[in-house]
Amino acid sequence: MKITRRGFVGTLGLGAAAGLLSNTVSKGSGAAAATPGPTPETRVYDGGIMQLNQNESARGPGPKTLEALHSHINHRLGRGYPPDHVNELQAAIAESYGLANDNVLLGTGSTPLLEGAVRAFCSPERAFVTAGPTYSTSEGMATNIGAPIKRITVDQSMSLDLEAMADAARGAGLVYVCNPNNPTGTVHSYAAIENFVRRVLSETPDIHVHLDEAYINYADPASMQTALPLVKELPNVFITRSFSKAHGMAGLRVGYALGHADKLRAMQKAWNMGDINMLAAIAALTAFKDKEHIEWESKENAEIRTFTVAAIREVGYEVADSQTNHIFVNVRRPASEFRAACLEQKILVGRDFPPFENTHCRISLGSREEMQQAVAVFRKVLA
Ligand SMILES: Cc1ncc(COP(=O)(O)O)c(C=O)c1O
Numbered sequence: 610m611k612i613t614r615r616g617f618v619g620t621l622g623l624g625a626a627a628g629l630l631s632n633t634v635s636k637g638s639g640a641a642a643a644t645p646g647p648t649p650e651t652r653v654y655d656g657g658i659m660q661l662n663q664n665e666s667a668r669g670p671g672p673k674t675l676e677a678l679h680s681h682i683n684h685r686l687g688r689g690y691p692p693d694h695v696n697e698l699q700a701a702i703a704e705s706y707g708l709a710n711d712n713v714l715l716g717t718g719s720t721p722l723l724e725g726a727v728r729a730f731c732s733p734e735r736a737f738v739t740a741g742p743t744y745s746t747s748e749g750m751a752t753n754i755g756a757p758i759k760r761i762t763v764d765q766s767m768s769l770d771l772e773a774m775a776d777a778a779r780g781a782g783l784v785y786v787c788n789p790n791n792p793t794g795t796v797h798s799y800a801a802i803e804n805f806v807r808r809v810l811s812e813t814p815d816i817h818v819h820l821d822e823a824y825i826n827y828a829d830p831a832s833m834q835t836a837l838p839l840v841k842e843l844p845n846v847f848i849t850r851s852f853s854k855a856h857g858m859a860g861l862r863v864g865y866a867l868g869h870a871d872k873l874r875a876m877q878k879a880w881n882m883g884d885i886n887m888l889a890a891i892a893a894l895t896a897f898k899d900k901e902h903i904e905w906e907s908k909e910n911a912e913i914r915t916f917t918v919a920a921i922r923e924v925g926y927e928v929a930d931s932q933t934n935h936i937f938v939n940v941r942r943p944a945s946e947f948r949a950a951c952l953e954q955k956i957l958v959g960r961d962f963p964p965f966e967n968t969h970c971r972i973s974l975g976s977r978e979e980m981q982q983a984v985a986v987f988r989k990v991l992a
Contacts (some may be wrong), residue, residue: 794931
């Protein structure tokens with residue numbers, strides 16, 4: 610029987626899994642050696658606090674992306690109206706998904722795209738439908754513009770309650786579906802999303818459906834697939850993606866939406882998407898094409914996640930099934946307490962996520978070395 614490394618970690622005892630992690634780090638496996646991440650030192654921030662509180666990539670951009678950045682620091686940066694590579698990036702994304710250029714809208718991160726969508730499709734008369742907990746930027750904008758908010762608590766398994774969200778969506782302006790979901794890490798299959806979208810649109814034909822796929826590169830394709838076919842078929846459905854996660858470029862600020870040209874134009878008219886700068890554009894273009902690195906990043910993250918989840922479950926704590934670079938742990942105490950105890954050990958974990966702030970805490974996954982240290986702290990704190 611062929612055992613993959615991922616399967617191997619999953620079936621090993623924790624001690625052995627930890628050994629495998631450190632072994633890979635010190636020797637470097639084939640793919641890891643070809644695409645090395647930063648040294649652990651680069652991840653230790655001011656004051657020596659390990660940052661496991663934001664869902665960034667612990668490893669940053671891949672080597673090809675870093676190389677592209679370095680090689681584009683030259684006199685050409687003096688020209689920027691328009692900056693080189695931005696149109697090229699848009700065209701590369703469009704071509705890769707079989708879309709026209711005007712079906713792709715770039716933003717300085719996906720944040721302005723999320724905000725623009727709320728401004729374009731919600732109003733005091735048209736509600737915003739979301740989950741609790743989920744990524745909250747869109748809800749923040751709905752609050753700002755005075756749109757009614759319908760927030761549906763996740764179910765027992767920490768998955769979005771799509772049925773209740775569909776009920777709440779009747780007559781609303783926009784429904785936000787984060788798949789995979791931040792902070793719970795859970796995913797929904799293509800079939801589940803398709804049923805949801807078709808039901809929502811049949812009941813409210815002029816509603817818009819936003820599928821946030823910021824973490825899709827970390828998900829197992831057997832568990833979820835992109836909703837792109839729905840975007841191609843249904844004008845009121847759009848996707849957003851981010852280069853801040855698996856592509857390791859949170860500090861460079863690039864994201865994009867895929868959707869019907871008229872809808873993207875409405876979002877752009879409603880809000881400023883920012884200007885992608887030349888270095889961010891060449892980095893995103895390189896990262897987008899470097900499929901090998903993303904595959905490596907996803908595998909690396911999955912192994913670290915398996916190790917971390919196993920360690921926490923071994924001491925008797927529940928962790929929601931995650932397909933992302935973060936996990937949502939039932940720490941059976943207020944997140945603030947767990948956070949304070951971890952901070953004493955120089956580890957910063959996630960903020961409160963109502964309505965689970967008294968029981969659950971989100972932990973973003975760091976590098977292998979970081980998670981080995983962190984797991985020892987979590988076990989001590991939880992004991
Ligand atoms: C689900 C989700 N969507 C969007 C974003 C926004 O990220 P960015 O603006 O860096 O693309 C985040 C950031 O954490 C996120 O978790």
